Amino acid sequence: MTTLMGGRTRIFCPRNSMEVNLTNQVFEYRGYQGSIEFSLPDGVLNGRVLHIDDLVTYEGTTLEELKREFCASVDGYLEFCEAEGVEPNRPYSGAIKVRVHPEIHRELALTAARSGVTLDAALERIIKDFLQSHPRG
Numbered sequence: 001m002t003t004l005m006g007g008r009t010r011i012f013c014p015r016n017s018m019e020v021n022l023t024n025q026v027f028e029y030r031g032y033q034g035s036i037e038f039s040l041p042d043g044v045l046n047g048r049v050l051h052i053d054d055l056v057t058y059e060g061t062t063l064e065e066l067k068r069e070f071c072a073s074v075d076g077y078l079e080f081c082e083a084e085g086v087e088p089n090r091p092y093s094g095a096i097k098v099r100v101h102p103e104i105h106r107e108l109a110l111t112a113a114r115s116g117v118t119l120d121a122a123l124e125r126i127i128k129d130f131l132q133s134h135p136r137g
Contacts, residue, residue, distance in 0.1 A: 027047070027067060030078070032074045033049070034049050035047040035048055044061055045062070047070060049070075052090070053089050058073040
């Protein structure tokens with residue numbers, strides 16, 4: 001069972017493009033990530049598509065069924081948005097709004113300019129350094 005925005009429920013069973021990566025208890029498919037959760041009272045696995053504003057959920061009784069339903073939910077969500085003529089939410093646009101103290105902003109902008117890079121390029125380098133020093137695991 002797949003629940004899409006607007007309360008619409010559909011059942012899908014995609015036959016192709018079933019490559020799903022399961023890393024750190026998160027499904028990945030077509031640029032979307034989905035949670036893997038368990039409902040003890042109901043005795044079912046369930047999840048939701050992460051990092052989007054719309055609510056897209058799925059459930060199954062086995063991990064394999066949950067994977068299929070996750071893929072079907074993402075496909076169904078994209079089909080629903082296309083049919084309704086609305087832009088689907090996309091996780092992570094690449095734009096981050098950052099608030100810092102004005103003096104830090106000034107120093108960063110001046111240092112970036114002296115280094116011959118844009119403020120965005122300087123921030124990206126800082127973020128990459130941070131991520132490399134804090135590996136996922």
